[in-house]
Amino acid sequence: MRVDGRKFDELRPIKVIRNFQKFAAGSVLIEFGETKVICSATIEDKVPAFLKNSKSGWVTSEYSLLPGSTSDRTARDSTQGKISGRSQEIQRMIGRALRAVVDLKALGEKTIWLDCDVIQADGGTRTAAVTGAWLALFDALLTLDRKNKKFPITDFLAAVSVGIVNEHVLLDLDYSEDSHASVDLNLVLTGQARIVEIQGTAELEPFDFSILQEILNMAQKGIFQLVRIQQDFAGEFFHNLLTVKGFNDSVPE
Amino acid sequence: MRVDGRKFDELRPIKVIRNFQKFAAGSVLIEFGETKVICSATIEDKVPAFLKNSKSGWVTSEYSLLPGSTSDRTARDSTQGKISGRSQEIQRMIGRALRAVVDLKALGEKTIWLDCDVIQADGGTRTAAVTGAWLALFDALLTLDRKNKKFPITDFLAAVSVGIVNEHVLLDLDYSEDSHASVDLNLVLTGQARIVEIQGTAELEPFDFSILQEILNMAQKGIFQLVRIQQDFAGEFFHNLLTVKGFNDSVPE
Amino acid sequence: MRVDGRKFDELRPIKVIRNFQKFAAGSVLIEFGETKVICSATIEDKVPAFLKNSKSGWVTSEYSLLPGSTSDRTARDSTQGKISGRSQEIQRMIGRALRAVVDLKALGEKTIWLDCDVIQADGGTRTAAVTGAWLALFDALLTLDRKNKKFPITDFLAAVSVGIVNEHVLLDLDYSEDSHASVDLNLVLTGQARIVEIQGTAELEPFDFSILQEILNMAQKGIFQLVRIQQDFAGEFFHNLLTVKGFNDSVPE
Amino acid sequence: MRVDGRKFDELRPIKVIRNFQKFAAGSVLIEFGETKVICSATIEDKVPAFLKNSKSGWVTSEYSLLPGSTSDRTARDSTQGKISGRSQEIQRMIGRALRAVVDLKALGEKTIWLDCDVIQADGGTRTAAVTGAWLALFDALLTLDRKNKKFPITDFLAAVSVGIVNEHVLLDLDYSEDSHASVDLNLVLTGQARIVEIQGTAELEPFDFSILQEILNMAQKGIFQLVRIQQDFAGEFFHNLLTVKGFNDSVPE
């Protein structure tokens, strides 16, 4: 049993507040337990220079911790005059991952900004951000005129972390677990259980391929539940377009 | 009557969610109608260089708009590599105003950071920020050990904007009003109706001293209600220490 | 009596050197006692992006202290890699104030840069800057071809500070006074005694509305003298166009 | 067969020039085919603030492309005034990976800087950088006085990329392959075939878990050869201390 009473393969309670920010095209507050992230999607009618006249759109992301999101105040990137390496790494990952499930040609020459601002940080902020960014993106794209046009999202997309703490493989680490983890792996999958991003790091202690297998199995269980939540969020109209399948046997239907 | 049905001298609905961020020493979400600001207070056990060995503490503030807080996405200061002039101006004002009601000697060699992050911007963000920052500060200071020590807050502190729109003097402008205002004045008062900061600007049309008088009278009405909310927030224990008085006759008890 | 022998409601000696910089369209050196500011106005044949094709011009300002202007050397903003919060706040105020007396449509799609560089800082640099910037602006606009065109300046504009030092209300504080002031208020008025900007701050000790009234009365006296100087500077040709009136009874004609 | 005649599971020719920079404590030029990276290690007798008095050392990395390393000139980070997101991401990974095979306590309060400067970029620069950084680090640590002290390196460390191009799984992509890859995965292993870092991305096309397995098998083959090269570089004296084992059956001994 874990500190908060969860089983090894149990997610924290997931909560989504839709339309969290009234003026953004799409906005949710997503909570993985005590981790809370505002994800907003805004649409800009232009594309970066390298896409001009390509008929293709773009999806990009920015990620930041609010100063009061952590016990020790996190200094603002703006005060430092530059974005921290950690924030850069995370926001590049979020943008890359979401682009894998957007048909950029169908989007047309628009840029979608996905802003993920962590208001409370208790571990797993990047996985909550990816999962929530999909929801904000979905709502933003609903605001576009869709007459005779293909909906630009091609699949669900969600992420979890799995770590090894005291030689146990644990799903969806909170901060107290994360800070003792010898291995930390983040997996991003589509609703078809296909891999979009895998990032695993063993700063303390390298690990064997057999452990990797266990980690990947457990991650699938968590992501299966998250894409189910996305399916409910999208609603019945999209049930034919966006499906969930292909997760491994250990995942309970 | 105003667009949203308010009377000229009526505040928008004020709402406060206490302990909004679990890990900050003090944190509220304050809402002035659709304007929503997260105010958090964190305590650092050191002071800026110019106060070293002075036995005096410091209160400082940082203010920022989340990108999704506005219809047109607001670019992050961190991406620009510097804080915008507007943000600088506002955060300097918030820090200055709060210092006027803190006994820095009683605080001792600590720095209180007041972070005001706007998650939805519908006009009056700086006045909501000042009013909410006082609440976050209050809660943060409650976490300090107070054995035989003076509580470092000396008074309430709240702010409202008053503007002139189509020659009407209006209290607590929302964004649609603010963008047509010929004059915009922000007033910060204590619970004793004493002036801490007055900032009035007439970019479109200079105004007469008689109008200034009207504006100041109306501002008092709004602030009176805000410091009453702060009084309730502080609770009975502080009723002797922190009082509300001195507001002008036009203010209803 | 004050340290330098002035009466409470007496300005420091005001001095203006016209055409201080030969290559700028307009340039003055303005002195409020030992405070000396170079104000220059240059004209650029384009406008910021948000005004393109609006047929409207723009007036903006930059403010800086020369390193040798203060006893302790002031570090350059350029060496810090960013503009100090104080400079930002002041230059935003100068630009905003001057725009209130310029008919931007009459100016046409041009930008006027008002650069205020303090070569000696003895208190009141921002009020000297506003007052001098008007003079530089006036001279710069004279260089424009005016055939059948409306002169774009609509009124005079000057500023003074008033402060409370040892419970006395004092006009036009010098640095030794300013550093002990419990309240510091800057007022910007037009030649019609109308308010363009009011900025008052009580970091040490909040103050009553009755004191505000005294401060405002005294400020009018100072500004009246400054706009008279501007009237002389503009010369007879402009006496019909730009007038001085509306100042309160306490102001001696 | 591939464009350059390699088999699917064949590395490009690997070349190492030892002591490439005379003044650095350790320095190699490492070549993976036409990809050429200068890796240097320098030792500083202090540690970052968070490690002061911890008796622990630190290993950190900086990565950059020389402007002339690519056909289209790569703008310098210094001219942009900030490090590009891509460089940040890569240098964080290099530092993290190397720390996994360094006993920071045995190192003592020193910082090792691993600078990886790409002089020719033909794909796989980050994997060449990790592999070369280990060599430079090894040589730098040899210069430390080792009387009765444990050698701080605990294992070999090498990296390769594997990608999917036209549905083939290819080892060690060059730039022409990388730019058409639908999946790109970088794997960092120790000499014991244990995982230190796994980073896989499918921007174009998500991929199945079965493909991941193929990729990981092929990556092992490449890394096996690289750690053999490191073993030769280290020399016989270290053969007991640093061994190579545990690679999968498909890897030829």
Next chain:
Amino acid sequence: MRVDGRKFDELRPIKVIRNFQKFAAGSVLIEFGETKVICSATIEDKVPAFLKNSKSGWVTSEYSLLPGSTSDRTARDSTQGKISGRSQEIQRMIGRALRAVVDLKALGEKTIWLDCDVIQADGGTRTAAVTGAWLALFDALLTLDRKNKKFPITDFLAAVSVGIVNEHVLLDLDYSEDSHASVDLNLVLTGQARIVEIQGTAELEPFDFSILQEILNMAQKGIFQLVRIQQDFAGEFFHNLLTVKGFNDSVPE
């Protein structure tokens, strides 16, 4: 004859206003014709890190153009977020040159800041800056307590430019000449006619060694007059300490 009526080997009128800024330890306004530079010297009671505990002082310089100093407004370095390459080059030269005539050991662990701010730029700003910086430095050092101490200045120091315009060798170019010069050389000499800095550039047209000789001869004539002005400025008390001699025959006594 030149545009302004000067002979080829004639300086522009040189003018110095002493104590130009009241609060700086030393300050002059120096004019070479229409080129006007404020040079101030301030003393700081510490030295850069590399001189700590060396018993040696330091002299450093910062140089900047005021925006209104040129017909086309010069953008501020602070707004760009960095110092322009040209300013950097000039300020490094000024600091280096002045250090050549200061006995840094005699100065002790102090830093002298020489700030050169150009208020009007008509060619030759760097030579006016060097010459004026010496004067400001001299006055600043007079403010130090000198009981039984060696005066830290060892020699005079002045600079002029010489250029080739339409195949004529001209002394002390103004802007109209400088912008057509095929060669531009700045020479910094001591009062003993010894070389401290020589910087010659032929962007348009390389030049022969024989021309260099002519240029150097003419430069000596100009510098001779400038160090005479410095000698008068220093006053009789320093006539034994600081002498002028060694200039070539073509220089009139």
Next chain:
Amino acid sequence: MRVDGRKFDELRPIKVIRNFQKFAAGSVLIEFGETKVICSATIEDKVPAFLKNSKSGWVTSEYSLLPGSTSDRTARDSTQGKISGRSQEIQRMIGRALRAVVDLKALGEKTIWLDCDVIQADGGTRTAAVTGAWLALFDALLTLDRKNKKFPITDFLAAVSVGIVNEHVLLDLDYSEDSHASVDLNLVLTGQARIVEIQGTAELEPFDFSILQEILNMAQKGIFQLVRIQQDFAGEFFHNLLTVKGFNDSVPE
């Protein structure tokens, strides 16, 4: 005799590796003894704003030290967020010097970037950079289509340093000599022995004009040998176009 056995007027061994970077239009590794610099030239099909529609091209340079090029690691400019003053000064000189031997009209509206990255710094990096940049530029310009077009290079260009160490005039100082030099002069000459740039500095000890003469004579000897190397590099085809002549008598044919 000097530390490394050289005569006073002897260059260090000069070595050039052509085509050092495969993807750059021109690239050499140039060595002056242990000083090693990668010089690359890349061609961009646009010009800076001030040359738009001028039919004229541009040549510019960037210079940097690799961190491992020095015994004490050199911090990256990018990590500092700005280019060091020394780098700025050097890269401006390199660009300026090369422009003196390029016919910018013949080049047409293109920009040539000359990147000089020092991989090993043992004194004289800027002179090696100038000499090597010419070689890289030459090779880059060979890649341009030259049908009926004038070759844009008009002359050779090389540089050496000469210094005074212990009162001896020494050619081509290495770092151990440079760090004790009382005078350091860099001279850039064309193949016609004409001066393009002269930069001499005497931070420690001003020097006489007679010494300058000795220095210039010795510098010619060194540059003569360098332009001979450039002549060989250019090859026979260019022997009529680019010649070497005019060096003084002391230079051995």
